[in-house]
Amino acid sequence: MKITDIRFCGAGVLAKNAMNIQKLLGKKKSGIPGRTAGQFCPDFLSHMEKPETLVYVTGTNGKEEVVELTAKVLKDNNYEFTDNIGMGGDGDSIISALLGKTGISGKSNCKLAVLAVDERYAPLIYPQMQPDICVCTNLFRNAPDWNVSVDFITDILNTNISNHTKMILNGDDLITSHLKPENERIYFGMEKLPEDSGLRPNIIQDISVCPKCDTKLEYDFVRYNHLGRAHCPKCEYGSPEADYDVLSVDREQNCFTMRTPEGRNVYPLLGKNTADLYHEVAAITLLHQLGLTAEQISKSLASMENKISGYKTEKAGNKEVVMCLTKGKNPVENSRIFEFIAGQGTDCAVVLLNYDYQDDLHFSENMAWLYEADYEFLNNACVRQVVAGGKRCYDYQVRALLAGIPESQVECALNVEDVVKLVNISEVDRIYLLYSEGTRPKTAEIKEHLMKRIEKEAD
Ligand SMILES: [Zn+2]
Structure with missing residues (x-):
């Protein structure tokens, strides 16, 4: 037996033990078993047996949502598979997910794995284990320090x-749709919809010039940022024709019609905004490519209790408190949430707690992204107050003021707990708490305090 085999087997035993301990303690699945394996055998993943079908879902926004939707439908249809939901998108999470389907002998009984993979880990993950299918949701500038x-x-x-x-790509994203140009590929997208007629004055656009001949691209329509459909007036470069194409959306009936290679089908509309719809369409395209029928997919999606989207609304007295996942350092995701909030038209306060929690330890955050996010959407009559919390609150304040939001409506709390008393409860019907994964626990605490204050003041 070679030394590498001994190291791989030893690391596998330790990782399996870590997994069993985690299970015994009733802990949620995590990347810890994978991390344990990686510490003893850095190329552990490359020695593992590959599932019969391996799918990676990557992209700036929506990879976890696509995996969650796909997993829900696969489960309802009795597919055997593994996923890395809630474990992150690094190599540790992939090893943990695959180990869960690996016996003591090291033999995998995994037929299918659908895994969210952080695009930044590509050099570490793909050379060790290549997927059969790679879904890319979109590619935007995001977290410049990472x-x-x-x-x-x-x-x-x-x-x-x-x-x-095989690539499954967002055809409405010129950057994503041109990935791996020689590979077999399938595109998903959406035709121009009535809601695309409004002008979205986004600050950033990650592609505006033809990469082949340097001519300014002509957009047939812009959905948001660089998403939409475009062509180069001088050469053949442009948006591809979508194989899975949303033709119309009925927001009253909560459904949409999509053209697929097998014909037209109607699916339930799960999310609240267009970004959510892209995640759903990506999942449907993947499921269809995995062999599920439109009926199987549609029936399962219709039975979803928790509709996709990072919004979770709770009632307190006659007010609503909305927890809203909004990753920091991600200008496009922030812009979409701001636009959604403004579009609701409800008098509201927006509490910004999506700061980089690592900033509490190291002053590392590059705040340039604040100026790439469209805070201008918050300069809207229904947004009665913007409250920023955390060490970077004054950066957020400057950005809000530059967007034209009146100074009297912008509050700051260096100590994040203080946001609870700064919200003008009597002036609003809804309070949005924007948080990132890292600030989720603290924001949940703040939400509880805020709800208690609302209920107390209502008595
Ligand atoms: Zn060109």
């Missing part, structure tokens, strides 16, 4: 994904 730039991310994906991987 992702560098969208060009860098595109380059590492193109360099590390195998030429044999």
Whole structure:
């Protein structure tokens, strides 16, 4: 037996033990078993047996949502599979997910794995285990200290994904749709919808010039940021024709019609905004490619209790408190949430707690992203107050003021707990608490305090 085999087997035993301890303690699945394996055998993943079908879902926004939707439908239809939901998108989470389907002998009994993979980990993950299918939801600039730039991310994906991987790509995203141009590919997208007629004055657009001939691209329509459909007036470069194409959306009946290679089908509309619909369409395209029928997919999606979206609303007295997942350092996701809030028209306060929690330890955050997010959407009559919490609250304050929001409506709380007393409860019907994954526990605490204050003042 080679030394590498001994190391792999030893690491596998330790990781399995970590998994069993986690289970015995009643802890949620996590990347800890994978991390344990990786500490003893850094290329552990490359020695693992690959599932019969391996799917990676990557992209700036929506990869976890696509995996969650896909998993729900697979489960309802009695598919055997594994996923890394709630474990993150790194190599540790992939090892943990696959180990759960691996016996003591090291033999995998995993037929299918659907895994969210952080695009930044591409150089570490793909060379060790290549997927059969790679879904890419979208590519935007995001977290500059981590992702560098969208060009860098595109380059590492193109360099590390195998030429044999089938790509499922967002056809409305010119950057995503041109990934791995020689690979077999399927596109999903949406035709121009009535809601696309309004002008969205987004600050950033990650592609505006043809990468082949440097001519300014002509957009047939812009959905948001660089999403939409465009072509180069001088060469053949442009948006591809979508294989899975949303033709119309009925928000009153909560459904949408999509053209697929098998014909037209109607699906339930699960999310509240267009970004949510892209996640749903990506999941449907993947499920269809995995062999599920439109009926199987539609029936399962219709039975979802928790509709997709990062919004969770609770009632307190006659007010609503909405927990809203809004990753910091992600200008496009913030812009979409701000636009959604403004579009609701309900008198509200917006509490910004989506700061980088690591800033509490190291002053590391690059605040440039604040100026790429469209805070201008919050300069709207229904947004009665903006409250920023945390060490960076004054950065948020400056950004809100630059967006034209009156100074009297912007409050700051260096101590995040203080946001509870700063919200003008009597002036609003709804309070949005925007948080990132890292600030979720603290925001949940603040929500409880806020709800108690609302109920107390209502008595
Ligand atoms: Zn061109």
